[in-house]
Structure formats: structure tokens, C-alpha cells
Amino acid sequence: MHKQAREAFNNSFTEEGYEQFVSSLSSAFPGHLDFRVAETPVFVPKELAERISRASDEIINTLISPDFRAKTDRAVASSQDVPGENAHTSFLAIDYAICRNAAGELVPQLIELQGFPSIFGYQAFLSETFRKFFDIQENFGYLLGTNSFDEYVSTLKALILGDEQPENVILLEIFPEKQKTRIDFAVTEQMLGVKAVCYTKLIREGRQLFYEKDGRKIQVNRIYNRLIFDDLLNYPDLQTSYHFTDDVDVQWVGHPNWFFRISKFAMPFLNGEFVPETRFLSDYGGSFPENLQNYVLKPLFSFAGSGVQLHLTKADLEAIADPENYILQRKVVYEPVIQAPDGLVKCEIRMMYGWPDDAEKPELLISLSRLSRGEMIGVRYNKDFTWVGGSASFFEQ
Numbered sequence: 365m366h367k368q369a370r371e372a373f374n375n376s377f378t379e380e381g382y383e384q385f386v387s388s389l390s391s392a393f394p395g396h397l398d399f400r401v402a403e404t405p406v407f408v409p410k411e412l413a414e415r416i417s418r419a420s421d422e423i424i425n426t427l428i429s430p431d432f433r434a435k436t437d438r439a440v441a442s443s444q445d446v447p448g449e450n451a452h453t454s455f456l457a458i459d460y461a462i463c464r465n466a467a468g469e470l471v472p473q474l475i476e477l478q479g480f481p482s483i484f485g486y487q488a489f490l491s492e493t494f495r496k497f498f499d500i501q502e503n504f505g506y507l508l509g510t511n512s513f514d515e516y517v518s519t520l521k522a523l524i525l526g527d528e529q530p531e532n533v534i535l536l537e538i539f540p541e542k543q544k545t546r547i548d549f550a551v552t553e554q555m556l557g558v559k560a561v562c563y564t565k566l567i568r569e570g571r572q573l574f575y576e577k578d579g580r581k582i583q584v585n586r587i588y589n590r591l592i593f594d595d596l597l598n599y600p601d602l603q604t605s606y607h608f609t610d611d612v613d614v615q616w617v618g619h620p621n622w623f624f625r626i627s628k629f630a631m632p633f634l635n636g637e638f639v640p641e642t643r644f645l646s647d648y649g650g651s652f653p654e655n656l657q658n659y660v661l662k663p664l665f666s667f668a669g670s671g672v673q674l675h676l677t678k679a680d681l682e683a684i685a686d687p688e689n690y691i692l693q694r695k696v697v698y699e700p701v702i703q704a705p706d707g708l709v710k711c712e713i714r715m716m717y718g719w720p721d722d723a724e725k726p727e728l729l730i731s732l733s734r735l736s737r738g739e740m741i742g743v744r745y746n747k748d749f750t751w752v753g754g755s756a757s758f759f760e761q
Contacts, residue, residue, distance in 0.1 A: 365406065365407055365408060365409055365412060365462070365470060365701045365702065365711075366407040366408065366409045366504075366760055368501075369407035369501050369504060369758075369760075370407055370702075370703050372499060372501060373404060373405075373407070373498060373499065373500070374404075374703065374705065376498065376499045377403065377404070377498070377705075381497060381498065382403050384497060385401075385493065385494070385497040385498070386401055388493055388496070388497065389401060389489075389490070389493055389547075392489075393547050393550040393551065396546050396547035396549075396550050397547050398544050398546065398547070399544055399753065399754055400752065400753030400754065401490070401753050401754055401755065402733075402734075402735045402751060402752055402753040402754060402755035403704070403750065403751045404702065404704075404735075404751065404755065405491070405494050405498075405500070405506075405733065405755050405756040405757060405758050406702065406711055406713065406733040406735070406755060406756070406757045406758070407504060407758050407760070408713070408757055408758065408759045408760060409470075409760050410759075410760045411469070411470070412462070412470045412471070412472070413759050413760065415469075415470075415471055415472055415638070416460060416472045416713065416715065418638070419458075419460065419472050419474065419636065419637070419638035419639075420458055420715055420728070422634075422636045422638070422639075423458060423474070423477065423634055423636075423639070424456075424725055424726060426630075426633055426634055427452075427456070427626065427630070428452070428724070428725060432625075432630075432633070433625070435633055436624075436625040436626075436629060436630060436633075438629075439624040439625050439627065439629040439630075439664070440621045440624045440625065441624075443609070444593050444608075444609065444620075444624070445609065445621065446608060446609055446616075446619065446620040446621055447609070447610075447611040447612075448611070448614070448615075448616055448619065449616075449619050449621045449622070450616060450619045450622070450721060451721070452622075452719055452721075453479035453480075453618070453619070453622035453625070453626055453719055453726075454481070454523065454616070454617045454618045454619065454622075454718065454719050454720075454721070455478075455479065455480055455481040455482070455618050455622075455716075455717065455718060455719065455726075456477070456478070456479060456626065456716075456717040456719060456726045457477065457478040457480065457481075457482045457714050457715070457716050457717070458474065458477045458714065458715045458717075459474070459475040459476045459477065459478075459712055459713075459714045460472035460473060460474060460475060460638070460712065460713050460714075460715070461473045461475050461696045461698050461710075461712050462698065462699060462701055462710070462711050462712065462713065463696055463697055463698060463699050464697075464699040464701075470699065470701065471637075471638065472638050472713070473638055473639075473640055473696040474631070474634065474638055474639045474640065475696070475712060476627070476628060476631070477626055477627070477630060477631070478623070478626060478627060479622035479623055479624075479625055479626025479627065480592070480618060480622070480623045480626075481588070481589070481590060481618045482714060482716045482732065483545055483548035483732065484520055484548075484552070484716060484718075484729065484730065485520075485548050485549075485551035485552035485554075485555050485556075486545070486547050486548035486551045487506075487716070487730050487731070487732050487756060488506075488507075488513060488516055488517075488551075488555075488730060489551045490754075490755075490756050491506035491730075491756040491758070492513060494756055494758075500758055503760060503761045504758035504759060504760055504761065505758060505759060505761055506730060506731070506756055506757060506758050506759070507729075507730065508715075508728045508729060508730055508731065508759065509727050509728050509729045509730075510729070516729065516730070517555050517556070519718065519727075519729065520555065520556060520718070520729075521555075521556055522720070523617065523718045523720055524556060524558060524586075524588050524617050525556065525558070525586070526586055526615065526617065528585050528586045528615075530556060530557030530558055531557070531559070531577065531582055532582065532583060532584065532585040532586065533556075533558050533584075533585065533586040533587070533588060534558065534559060534560070534561040534575060534584050534586075534587055534588065535549055535552060535553075535558050535559065535560040535561065535588045535590055536560075536561060536563060536566075536587050536588065536589050536590060536591045537549070537560055537561075537562065537563070537590045537591050538562060538563045538564070538591055538595050538596060538599065539562055539564075540560040540561075540562055540590075541562075545590075546560075549590075552588075558588055559577065560590075561575045561584075563591055563596070563602075563604065563606070563608070564602060564604050566584070566604070566605060566606040567581065567605050567606070568605045568606040568610065568612065571611065571612050571613045572584075572612065572613055573606060573612050573613075573614055584614055585614060585615065586614060586615045586616075586617060587614050587615070587616055587617070587618075588617050588618060589616060589617070589618040589619065589620055590618070591608070591620070592620070592623055593608065593620070594665075594666065596608060608620065624665075627664070628662050628664050628691055629664050631691060631693065632644050632647070632691060640693055640694040640695070640696050641693070641694040642691050642692070642693040642694070643691065643692055644687070644688060644690070644691055644692075645661070645681065645684060645687035645688070645690040645691065645692050646687040646688040646690075648687075648692070650682070652678055652681050652692070653692075656676040656677065656678065656681075657675075657676075658694060658695050659676060659692050659693060659694055659695060660672060660673065660674055660676075660692075660693050660694075660695050661673040661676055661680070661681070661690055661691075661692055661693075662690065662691050662693060663689060663690055664689045664690060664691060665689060674695075698710035698711075698712075698736075702735055702751070704750070704751035705751075706750075706751075707737075709735050709736065709737055709751050709752060710735070710736045710737070711733055711734065711735050711736070712733065712734045712736070713731055713732070713733050713757055714731055714732045714733070714734075715728060715731050716728075716729055716730050716731055716732065717729060731756075731757040731759075732754065732755070732756065732757065733754075733755045733756065733757045734753070734754055734755065735751060735752045735753060735755055736752055737749045737751075737752055738752075
């Protein structure tokens with residue numbers, strides 16, 4: 365998106381260099397890289413960065429409003445309500461499509477937001493590796509709240525470990541060795557000393573949780589949560605000592621309830637220049653917009669793009685039995701802005717925040733980007749393409 369940075373990168377790019385770059389990522393954590401890495405980072409010019417910052421500030425102001433928690437109580441089903449909810453989320457991710465407004469300016473448009481941790485470890489590792497293999501101009505940086513990689517790691521340690529020793533903190537997932545994001549678990553363990561532990565391996569004794577490591581039983585005092593109920597539902601017959609909704613003596617960093625509160629469910633409460641019109645389907649009372657080709661339907665309680673409908677008819681909407689569990693969102697038009705050797709590519713940028721328990725607002729730490737040529741952003745829509753996939757963002761300083 366930044367013309368000079370893009371030209372400099374593309375002129376120095378070689379397929380051999382890209383292959384060495386990906387090989388370096390893979391060999392550092394063998395068997396863990398399980399998704400496509402794009403050939404290029406995204407270079408974000410100052411003007412667009414300022415608009416993204418303004419958009420995020422407006423969204424955060426809604427999230428910290430006194431009535432936000434009450435408005436989102438319905439998002440947490442009683443069967444999925446985990447005890448020990450923090451006063452606010454520990455993490456925030458805000459996804460923006462990069463679009464162009466009527467004046468021809470690049471602008472962000474909100475796609476989704478999550479009160480859930482993203483791949484904080486991997487993104488720093490990826491960004492550092494980009495710098496090692498490619499010519500990234502000095503006046504572009506990937507760190508957004510710290511001044512060095514070491515300072516970034518220290519900030520993550522303070523947020524995720526709190527006052528605990530690393531072995532008493534776990535990254536919780538279901539079958540972490542099978543997850544697409546498992547490279548992030550490996551990077552996180554290397555960075556912070558926090559081990560990924562499978563939900564099935566937790567041992568509950570009264571109100572205490574333990575896991576086994578090297579023949580020792582170690583108490584869990586703090587959970588860095590990466591587990592979502594949606595994944596648990598795929599294993600209805602699991603027999604476990606601990607159940608996600610058990611009331612146990614642990615501190616949560618990334619409490620599960622905030623995954624539901626800050627999600628698609630929150631979008632109808634947001635508004636502004638960079639937020640596309642979004643309403644609960646039930647709010648229409650059956651009087652839907654005439655121009656449905658300009659809207660997308662999203663189920664509130666499904667994830668990773670599952671159930672999203674891009675092409676709608678009035679009959680589709682009338683057939684939905686629980687309209688309160690869907691949102692209708694005005695489509696945004698992604699602007700192809702990344703110049704690849706064989707054409708232009710669309711992109712999405714995720715701004716990633718940490719939010720210490722004693723902080724008034726979340727703190728911006730890093731970002732990620734995803735490049736796409738398909739109808740939607742995501743691996744399943746970009747098979748057999750190049751210059752697509754997950755990547756890093758470098759912001760003009």
C-alpha cells in the first residue's frame with residue numbers, strides 16, 4: 365500500500381529467497397507450520413495507520429462503556445458460563461478490511477472483533493524473520509506498543525504470567541498438537557516458558573487443577589486460554605477430570621466468557637465512519653432491506669467463517685427460526701491494494717491488544733495481515749493462489 369516500500373520489496377523479491385524464508389520458519393519449529401505464509405508483508409502508510417487508530421479508539425470507547433457488559437449478557441449461554449470472569453477481557457483483536465472511500469482514500473472497515481488472544485508469539489517471530497530474509501525499510505516497524513523485540517516479550521510475560529512461575533501457567537487447548545495455530549504454541553513456549561496443555565490432560569482435585577510434566581504433578585495457577593467451546597463440541601464423548609465450566613481456583617488470562625461478549629455479538633452496538641451498518645436480524649421485524657445483495661448474514665455463535673452467507677434472498681432470512689442469533693451486516697468492498705507480480709491482492713489487518721487487569725484500556729502490541737484473491741479472506745477461499753495467506757504488517761514510522 366506504501367508505493368515506495370512496495371516497489372523496493374518487489375524489486376528485491378526472488379522465489380528462491382521466499383523458499384528459504386518459509387524453510388527457516390518451518391525448520392525453527394519442525395512440523396508446526398500448518399498454513400500458507402504470504403510472499404510479502406503489508407506496508408501500511410501513515411495516513412491509513414492514523415485512520416485505523418481512530419477506528420479502534422471509537423470501538424474501544426464502546427467496549428469500556430459502563431453498560432457494555434449488561435448489553436452482552438445474552439452472549440454467554442448459561443451452559444457455557446465459566447466462573448471467575450475478569451472485569452474486562454485480557455485480549456482484543458480487531459479485524460479491518462482495507463477499502464477505498466469515495467474520495468479515493470484507503471480506509472479501514474470493521475469486519476469482526478474478538479475478546480480472545482491471537483497469535484502473539486508467532487507474529488513477532490514471523491516479523492523478525494521477514495526482516496532477516498527481505499529488505500524491509502528502516503522507517504517501517506511491526507511493534508506498536510514497545511520499542512524492541514525484548515521489550516515486547518517482557519510485556520507479554522507480564523500480561524500472561526502475572527506473578528506466577530512459568531510452569532504454573534499453561535496455555536489451554538484441546539489437542540494442541542492438531543491445531544492449525546500450533547506453531548504459535550511452540551513460539552510462546554520458547555518465549556515465555558508456558559507449555560500448551562491439552563484439556564484432556566488436566567487433573568482436577570477439589571478446586572485445584574494439575575498437569576503432569578516429566579513425571580511430576582504441577583499445580584495450575586493461571587490459564588492462558590486458547591480453548592473455545594465450539595471446538596469442545598466436536599468431542600461430545602470426552603471423559604475428563606476437569607470440565608470447562610467447573611469452579612476452580614485459577615486465574616484466567618483470556619477468560620472464556622469474553623470470547624462471546626466481544627465477538628460478532630458486539631457489532632450491532634458499534635457505529636462510526638469505519639463500522640459498516642450491522643443489526644441483529646431480529647431487529648428488522650421481518651422488514652428486511654430491499655438490496656440484500658449488499659448484505660452478508662453471519663451466525664453469532666459459529667466461528668472461523670462457518671455459516672456465513674454472502675448471497676441472500678428474503679426467503680433465506682424468513683426461514684431462520686432464531687433471528688436473534690444472527691446479524692445482518694452491510695458488505696464492504698475490499699480494495700485490491702497489494703501489488704503482486706501478477707496483479708493486485710486484497711488484504712485484511714488485525715490489530716492485536718493486551719489488556720492487563722489493572723489497565724483502563726487495552727494496549728496495542730502488534731498486528732497481523734491476511735492476503736486474499738478469493739471471495740472471502742481465509743485458506744479455503746485461496747487455494748492454488750500465490751501472494752496470499754497469513755503475513756505481517758509493517759507500519760510507516
